[in-house]
Amino acid sequence: MNNQEHDEYWMRQALAYADKAEAENEIPVGAVIVRDGQLIAAGWNRSIGCHDPSAHAEMIAIREAGKQVQNYRLVDCTLYVTLEPCPMCAGLLVHSRVKRVVYGASDAKTGAAGSIMNLLQEPQLNHQPEVTPGVLAEECSEKLSNFFRRRRKEHKAAKKALKLQGDSAAQD
Numbered sequence: 001m002n003n004q005e006h007d008e009y010w011m012r013q014a015l016a017y018a019d020k021a022e023a024e025n026e027i028p029v030g031a032v033i034v035r036d037g038q039l040i041a042a043g044w045n046r047s048i049g050c051h052d053p054s055a056h057a058e059m060i061a062i063r064e065a066g067k068q069v070q071n072y073r074l075v076d077c078t079l080y081v082t083l084e085p086c087p088m089c090a091g092l093l094v095h096s097r098v099k100r101v102v103y104g105a106s107d108a109k110t111g112a113a114g115s116i117m118n119l120l121q122e123p124q125l126n127h128q129p130e131v132t133p134g135v136l137a138e139e140c141s142e143k144l145s146n147f148f149r150r151r152r153k154e155h156k157a158a159k160k161a162l163k164l165q166g167d168s169a170a171q172d
Contacts, residue, residue, distance in 0.1 A: 004135075007102050010034055010080040011136045014104070017044040017057065018082045018143055024049055028147050031057035031081040033065040033074065033098075040077070041065035057081060058089040062096050073097040082140040084111035084133070090119040093129055100130040104140025 001009070010032055017030025021044035033041040043060025047053055058081050066072050078100040085093060085103065090112035093101055101120060103113060112119040113131050121128050 007080070007132060007135045010078070011082070011102065011104055011140070013039065013042070014057075014080045014082050015136070015139060015143065017042050018140075021045040021057065022143070022147055028143050029057045029081065029083045031061040031079060033061050033077050033079050035065075035069070035074075035077045040068045054088065056086065056089050057083075058085055059092060062092055062098075066096070075099060078102060080135070083107055083144065084113045084115055085120070086110040087112040087117070087119055093120060094122075094125050094127050097127050098129050100132065102132040102135050104134070104136050105144060106133065106137070106141075 013032045014030040017032065018028040019030070021030060022028035024044075024046070026045040026048050029045045031043050032039055041061045041064035043057045043062075043064060045057050046055040046060060049055075058079060061079065061081075062074065065074050065077060069077075074096045077098050079093060079098050080102045081089075082104045084105065084107040085101065086107070087110065101113060106115045108115055110116065114121075114133060119125075120131050
């Protein structure tokens with residue numbers, strides 16, 4: 001298996017965890033951490049259900065990986081995540097010394113791996129992980145777009161139902 005096939009394989013695993021997030025009505029982002037070709041941890045977005053703004057897929061996966069390797073430094077690990085890390089997660093990746101970050105979809109609103117800033121490659125920080133962007137970008141991006149399209153449609157339908165209820169009550 002060449003490097004691209006290897007990256008795509010693990011990104012598909014991250015996409016499966018994004019599906020878990022979506023099944024919980026969370027933003028569908030998934031992450032896996034790999035060391036020596038083995039999955040050592042995984043996570044998916046849980047911010048809404050956990051009422052925790054830090055419960056991003058990367059954060060959950062890194063916490064689990066630290067427990068698995070019994071170390072807060074993940075020097076020989078690669079993180080695969082379906083969406084470009086935000087500044088919070090990028091800071092965590094620097095502090096945890098993850099060797100490599102591979103992401104799918106770019107994030108034009110909060111991306112901290114090159115889209116709006118590049119915290120992961122900031123030369124003034126003490127660690128700069130390797131970054132590989134755009135692996136299965138179209139699939140990752142489509143999963144997010146479909147999720148938000150569905151949510152907007154659901155919110156619009158709920159608003160309409162509420163309005164109809166109000167109109168019906170006013171007629172009584």
